[in-house]
Amino acid sequence: MRVLFLGLALLAPALPAAAQGSAAERGEKLAAERSCGACHGERGVSATPSIPSLAGQQQEFIALQLVLFREGLRDIPAMKEPSDGLTDEGVEDLGAYFASLPHAPPPDRARRNVPAYNNGAALANRLRCGVCHLPNLAGQNQVPHIAGQREEYLSGTLKAYRDSTRHGTDTQMNAVVQGLTDAQIDQIAHYISQR
Template sequence: MSFRLAGFRPAVVNAVALVLALSAGVAFAQNTKAPTKAPATAASSEAKPAAASSAPATATAAPAPAASDDQAMASAKPGDATAGQAKAAACGACHGADGNSSDPQYPKLAGQHEMYIAHQLHNFKTGARQNAIMLGMASPLSAQDMHDIGAYFASKRSLPGVADEAVVEQGQKLYRSGDPARGIPACMACHSIDGRGNPGAMYPQLTSQHAQYIEAKLKDFHDGVTWGTEAHAQIMPTIAKKLDPQDITALASYIEGLHVADNHAPASASP
């Protein structure tokens, strides 16, 4: 983990009728037959409606409803990054072709976890997370599309950002230690010390994210904006409301400068 510091940078009706008619026939038969015959008549009458109703069912039953969005997400296969590259073409206009957006109002997606991206696209599509542009982008996507797009961006590397030297110390303290006196937990408890997050728990990667984007989202959370009704979506609003404007600015800048050191330099060629 390391930092970069910079200068200051801010058919159903027919079936029902048939069943009712047959039921009426059963009641009539029970009233007119001898009591000793009633059980046998009832049994045979019950068998007839079952047989009669089962025959037309194949012709008149409505088609089974499509799986819900939640069911579709749960049954989607792991994403295919190759397929996702083509599906993510439209995303590049705002987020960059490789997920490294040049406009800081749009988040970097490079290196973000597949499940997190797919889940947020699902939230946009269902309206759990409100954004008019992303609603339009996510609405045509299937659950598999979302996973494929997520896999594509997850395969990319987030380019390192820079932090404002003047606020790094405050941002680092909050990120690593929180502020117990104010009930603020350390950010790294969920997002990890290097900002890579926790894919299993769907805590997003933060490392190198634009400070402008982080600041805007923390302010939203502070003001009570949530990204759904699930318990997982209540975590950040609960924490962010305890942050003051200076905390938010410092954290956002620190996070932009937070990145994983490149320990994968190519090996030297053999003699």
């Protein structure tokens, strides 16, 4: 009997977390509470220009970005309130939730422009985008899933890296796009968004 009580006492701390559901389930509730869907789409697929889709995104990437927003290390005014006061568990739960959603292109994705697509593919190959983002551009760990992302978001982000108005956790992206023209960046963005 004494062993039974000891066993139950050891399990007690784990019961509340298990009773709350999985990290993705907790993240779904937190995303609803924080109104993430208002900008990023109800199921993580953005229908708003220049707002990234989060469905199918790398869990670690989402968590990293939320920490950067929460700590004021990445200044996106629209993300200040949603990330304010997030616990580390909340950050992980939101990452798990968005990673669990099926990736899909935005509903208003432009038709493929074959010359722009082909030029963008050649540039992405030359810049070796597939080394970090993987050949299918689905990302890994803290490297984001960029295939099928909103085109104008990709273009704006790459231009911000080129112009050094945005920095990642290192300066690698800034160096990769240094010297590219707006037209070249737009072609890369078109190619990636069509994947």
